[in-house]
Amino acid sequence: AQTVTQSQPEMSVQEAETVTLSCTYDTSESNYYLFWYKQPPSRQMILVIRQEAYKQQNATENRFSVNFQKAAKSFSLKISDSQLGDTAMYFCAFMKLSNSGGSNYKLTFGKGTLLTVNP
Amino acid sequence: GAGVSQSPSNKVTEKGKDVELRCDPISGHTALYWYRQSLGQGLEFLIYFQGNSAPDKSGLPSDRFSAERTGGSVSTLTIQRTQQEDSAVYLCASSFYMNTEAFFGQGTRLTVV
Numbered sequence: 001a002q003t004v005t006q007s008q009p010e011m012s013v014q015e016a017e018t019v020t021l022s023c024t025y026d027t028s029e030s031n032y033y034l035f036w037y038k039q040p041p042s043r044q045m046i047l048v049i050r051q052e053a054y055k056q057q058n059a060t061e062n063r064f065s066v067n068f069q070k071a072a073k074s075f076s077l078k079i080s081d082s083q084l085g086d087t088a089m090y091f092c093a094f095m096k097l098s099n100s101g102g103s104n105y106k107l108t109f110g111k112g113t114l115l116t117v118n119p
Numbered sequence: 120g121a122g123v124s125q126s127p128s129n130k131v132t133e134k135g136k137d138v139e140l141r142c143d144p145i146s147g148h149t150a151l152y153w154y155r156q157s158l159g160q161g162l163e164f165l166i167y168f169q170g171n172s173a174p175d176k177s178g179l180p181s182d183r184f185s186a187e188r189t190g191g192s193v194s195t196l197t198i199q200r201t202q203q204e205d206s207a208v209y210l211c212a213s214s215f216y217m218n219t220e221a222f223f224g225q226g227t228r229l230t231v232v
Contacts, residue, residue, distance in 0.1 A: 045223035
């Protein structure tokens with residue numbers, strides 16, 4: 001079974017600064033995806049960024065980037081130029097890829113980090 | 120529809136009553152998932168549908184929980200004889216078969232009093 005650990009229950013950052021959220025995971029699988037999801041007060045989970053385990057290059061989406069360390073099983077999220085709208089719960093998630101090639105299967109989530117961006 | 124739609128948005132029910140939660144996935148998405156989000160437990164996987172069949176029901180916490188999907192579209196999660204520990208936000212997500220991104224609805228907040 002896979003486990004995902006987010007060791008920071010809460011974090012805060014000043015607007016325009018950079019913050020890094022930590023995530024570690026444990027798996028014996030070699031083929032998987034990792035995700036960061038954002039959940040604002042509206043409750044809707046929004047995908048922030050995705051990383052395929054077979055890719056060595058770290059994923060980047062505008063102000064969001066990851067530091068993927070496969071050997072260390074670490075997957076941190078860096079948010080640059082933080083904005084007030086970034087205030088939300090952030091969840092790290094793991095998905096094992098199925099053998100059939102279809103990769104739609106269950107996500108295993110960490111317990112989340114509540115990020116507050118202060119003006 | 121444009122996104123995953125869940126209804127009701129909020130539901131308050133008395134202990135012992137049955138409830139039905141509905142999920143309308145994005146049109147064309149063949150995979151559908153139910154998750155439960157409760158304080159202290161984080162997000163837990165409940166069940167996964169591929170089309171109308173459920174290859175993985177391993178997350179359903181007890182036999183009071185059941186789910187079905189019809190026409191490869193709408194899904195209903197039913198909780199019988201609700202208990203206070205069933206209080207949580209129930210999230211539904213859907214994804215296109217060969218695409219890994221799961222799109223979530225806004226959830227149903229269930230409160231059992």
